[in-house]
Amino acid sequence: MALNGGRESMGSDRRQIILTPVMRTATGLWLTWTIKLSITTFTALYPLRGSLWRLQRFADIAELYSLAGSNLDVWLLSVAHVLVLAALLSRVTSPYRRFSGLVIPPPYSKMSHGVYWSCTLFELLLLGKAVVVAVLGEEQLLPPHPGDQPASRGDVGLLCMYVCVIVALLCSFMEGWLGQRIITQRRKQHEAADEVSGGGSSQQPLLGGKGKVAQETDSATIPALIKLSAPDSHILFLAFTAGAAAALGQALIPYYTGKIIDYASIDPEPHAFRITTLKMLGMALGCAIFTGIRGGLFTVAMTRLNVRLRQQLFASLMAQDAGFFDTTKTGEITSRLSADTTTVSDQICLNLNVMLRSATQAAMVLAFMFTASWRLTVVTFVMIPLVIAICKVYGAFYRRMSKKVQTELAEANSVAEEALSTMTTVKAHAAEDSTMTAYAFKLHRFYLLQRREAIAYGLYMTTNTFLAAAVVAAVLFYGGSLVLKGAMSAGSLVSFMLFQQSLSSAFQSLGDVFSALSAAVGAADKVIELMRRRPAVEESGTLVPTTFAGKVTLQDVSFYYPARPTLRVLSGMSLVVNPGEIVALVGPSGGGKSSIVKLVERFYLPDEGRVLIDDRPVAEYDRKWLKQRVALVSQEPVLYARSIRRNILYGLEEEDGLPAAELPTQEDVEQAAGLANAHDFICALPEGYETECGEKGVQLSGGQKQRIAIARALVRRPAILLLDEATSALDADSEAVVQEALDRTMKSRTVLVIAHRLSTVQDAHRIIVVQHGQVAEQGSHDQLLEAGGVYASLVRRQLARGPSTNRLLPSASSASFTGGLL
Incomplete structure (x- = not known):
């Protein structure tokens, strides 16, 4: 009972904590309703205070x-709208219904649509009311005195009328936003309750892998982009100032145009005509200058943001764990790094430029339009919410489409990059046709999405263009009526039409900007997620011991690869490699030998157990310090498009943060190359150590690349040397040379070597047979042969194919270690 009571108390506390945001939002909604009903009631009834008694009868x-x-x-519409919203939201905030013991959540989607469309309908009716008042209303700013008001009239005056309409509009926008927040918060509460009752739910990480993805919604993308643009705030401020000056010039040009028409034809004044023309020319010149300044400054800001995005994204990629790259295609990553970053920076800065210009232009043009004719201005202003509503619907659709398009394009790039990077394999198997078919299939999916995007864009442009033309026709008809009545001059009507075209252009640009920004934000979502992705293997160690013996220990290690989370690679693996000991790992392919090396290198984290070096967890060591003392030579060494000297010094250069005193000298490089049997062939090259290796070392043979990789390991003076099939991919001659180099490098070091050719490891201090992720047997070569187990079986199979004469340990005639690399 006590336990149940405790659980009920905890559940009550949890519900109270979860409901707090809902209560805060509901309080804001109630406050909005209070303001809306108070002001609409006052502005509707106060002007009729002398006639309120007449409201008792319908007639x-x-x-x-x-x-x-x-x-x-x-007023009545406002009351009805409040009641409708209250009814909708009460259904969401009420306790969950139960049916046969099952909890039935409210229909959140239907309620969300109900709130959206009720607010939209209410706002459209208010806009229609504003247009009717502008066209038919009297020129009466304040309501008449109760004693002066005719008995059959209920005029409230333009001030009360438009205050009532504007307040109702603004409150409707706030009601829609708060209502959607309440629905979202209640939905999250229900999902959280389901997760607690269901024991939690797994969440897929970004682009695969086991990384800890920062859970960000789309709404976090915009603040992240603003933060990235913050260093350029001074440039953006100057660009905005120049844009405001240019917008002012653009707004004054229609004004001077109308004046010129009046001075030239309606009321001729030659002197004023010439002066006004010169003013317009000067204004046009100033507008052009400030427009150029604004465009140049925004271009600079765009480039700086592009560079900053690429640097931060690349730094985030460099920090990711090996599991991330196992589950993410290289083409997809490079697409984010190249195409998406360019899309984000270009579209954000370019459209920010257009948006600021258009918004400033619209504000200034509206001010001039009100001075020309407030009635025409209200009629023209009706197009604003219509354009914004269309842009909002289209922008949401376009943003979803943009994400899908970017994903399909990244997959197509991945297919192409995979084929181009392995072209020799493609040609060797005559697989050009199937490769092109796979690429064409991805491009076809990309085309289908682009076609849908084009259809949506066509509908959007058709609707938007028609609305603009319809508004022009309405303004011309009503403005012409005012000119015929003598309410405004022909020049003022011409100025107003130019203002209207400028306003239409500004809001058209804002609509295009909204769509383009939606596409940019869609591309930015993945970029920002990648930038914020925390690697599964975080490097936080700081240990730098004064002595380092090189003992390697695995304690009950179990491991799954992130790309294959259901296949256990190691199962309770335990082994110890003592300082100075040469331990060989042998066994069937797929048994887990290479996985042991990768765990020692901390490319991955074990799912169970511990990996220790000198009886300390690997995570405690400073990563860069440890990598200088644990060297890896893999089966397929990777060289980079740089000189041989810089390939040997890879990771040990000044840019890598090493103190000047610890940087290897040219003598150290040559000594390491000599121990690796590479010095002679390097000196025979035309440029010696400055010879370029080419992309992925294509200028060198396999044996030469392997010896350079050994030199790269030895120049670090490692205490632990990891050899992962270092000779298995070489021909017999190259293998003999590389094996001799390896034999010369193993003295006085802890060596963990993986080999399939068992004759090369027969003189190891200890041989461990790894099978099915466990230690099947271990001992010396002779001991394992006598045991007649797995190792003996492997030896018999290899001897049947012909033994190798290569041996692991050096013979008496082999050169011994000299110099300071030991």
């Missing part, structure tokens, strides 16, 4: 109400 209400002069309809 009197009909006489008191007029579509263009009364805002009783706005």
Whole structure:
């Protein structure tokens, strides 16, 4: 009972904590409703305070109400809208229904759509009311005095009318946002309750792998981009200032145009005509200069953001664990690093430029339009929410499509990159046709998505263009009526039409910017997620011991590769390699031998057990310090497009953070190359140690690359040497030379060697047979042969194919270690 009571108390506390955000949002919604109803009630009823007694009968209400002069309809619509929202949200916030013991959550999606469409309908009705008042309303700013108001009229004045409409509009926007937040928060509460009751749910990491992905929603992308752009705030401020000046010039040009028409034809004034023309020319010149300054500054900011994005993304990729690259295609990563970063920086800065220019231009043009004719301005202003609504719907769709398009393009690039990087294999198997088919299939999927995107864009442009033309026609018709009535001059109408075209252009640009920014943010989502991805193997060790013996220990290690989470590679593996001991790992392929080396290198983390060096966990050591003392020579060494000298010094250069006193000298490089049997062939090359290796070392043979890799390991003066099939990919002659180099390097070091040719490891201090992720048997070569187990079986099979004469340990005639590399 006590336990159950404790659980109920904990559940109550959890519900209270989860409900707190909902309660805060609901409080904001109630405050919005209070403001909305208070102001709409006051502006609707206060001007009628002398006639409120007439509201008792419907006939009197009909006489008191007029579509263009009364805002009783706005008040009643506001009350009805509040009741509808309250009914919808009460269904979401009410306790969950139960049916046959099952908890039935509210229909969140339906409620969300209900809130959205009720607010949209309410806002459209308010805009229609504003247009009717602008066209039919009287030129009366304040409501009449109760004693002066005619008995059959209910005019409230333009001030009360538009205050009521604007407040209702703003509150509707806030109600829609708060209502959606309440629905989202309640949905999260329900999902959290399901997760607690269901024991949690697994979450897929970004792009595969076991990395700890920072859980960010799309809304976190914009703040991240703003933070990345913060160092360029001074450039952006200057660009915005120049853009504001250019927008002012663009707004004044229609004004001077109307004046010139008036001075030239309606009311001729030659002197004023010439002066105004010169003013317009000067304004156009200033506008052009500031436009160029704005564009140049935004281009600089765009380039700086591009460089910053690439650097930070590349730094994040460099910090990722090996499991991330096992589960993520190289083409996908390079697509993010090249195409997506360019899309983000170019689109963000370019469209930010256009957005600031268009917004400033729209604000200034509206100010001039109100001075010309407030009635025409209200009619024109109706297009703004329509364009914004269309852009919002299209932008959401375009953003989803953009993510899909970027993903399909990345997959197509991955297919091409995989084929291009292994072209010799493709040609050797005559697989060009199937490779092109696979690439064409990915491109076809990309094309289908682009086609859908194009259809959506066509519908968007059709609707947007028609709306702009319809607004122009309405403004011309109504403006012409005002000119015929003598309410405005022909020049003012021309100026207003130019203002209207400028405003239409500004909002058209804002619509295009919104769509483009949605595409950029869609591309930025993956970039930001990659930048924020925390690797599964985090390097936080700081240990730098004064002595380092080189003892390697695995204690009950179990391991799964991230790319194959259901296949156990090591199962309770335990082994100890003592300082100065040569231990060979042999056994069938897939038994887990290479996985042991990768765990010692800390490319991966064991799922169970510990990996120790000198009886300390590998994670405690400083990563760079440890990599200088644990050297790896793999089966397929990788060389880079740099000189042989820099390939040997890879990771030991000044840029890698080494103190000047610890940087290897040219003598150290040559000595390491000599021990690796590489010095002679390097000196025979035309440029010696400065010879370029080419991409992936294509200028060198396999044996030469392997010997350079050995020299790269030896120049570190390692205490532990890891040899992973270092000779298995070589021909007999190259193998003999490389094996001789390996034999000369093993003295006085802890060596863990993996080999399939058992004759090369028969003189190891200890041979460990690894099978099915466990130690099957271990001992010396003679002991294992006498035991007649797995090792003896492997030896018999290899002897049947012909023995190798190579041996692991040096003979009496072999050169011994000299110099300071021991």
